[in-house]
Amino acid sequence: MIYRRKNTQKRNNKNKPVKTYNHVSEQQPKKVKDPKRQRLIQVEAEIQELVHKHGSHSQEQMDKLMLERWQLRYQLNL
Numbered sequence: 001m002i003y004r005r006k007n008t009q010k011r012n013n014k015n016k017p018v019k020t021y022n023h024v025s026e027q028q029p030k031k032v033k034d035p036k037r038q039r040l041i042q043v044e045a046e047i048q049e050l051v052h053k054h055g056s057h058s059q060e061q062m063d064k065l066m067l068e069r070w071q072l073r074y075q076l077n078l
Contacts, residue, residue, distance in 0.1 A: 034076075036072055036075060036076055037076060039068075039072060040069065040072040040073065040076065040078075043065050043068055043069045043072065044069060046065055047062065047065050047066065047069065050062045050065065
């Protein structure tokens with residue numbers, strides 16, 4: 001037995017509104033209601049800033065942030 005496709009009409013794309021993307025809103029960080037997840041985002045941003053700095057103080061701060069990041073990821077099951 002041979003199966004045939006049903007004859008369907010093409011979609012009418014004229015009725016769909018054109019989506020315009022606002023690039024400014026894409027650059028802003030997303031707001032998260034969960035405070036632990038929000039802190040995780042903040043810690044990761046601070047780590048990214050400290051990567052480019054040199055010195056023992058920045059290394060100690062980096063270690064603390066990495067530990068906090070690990071703990072938050074563990075608590076959030078990520």
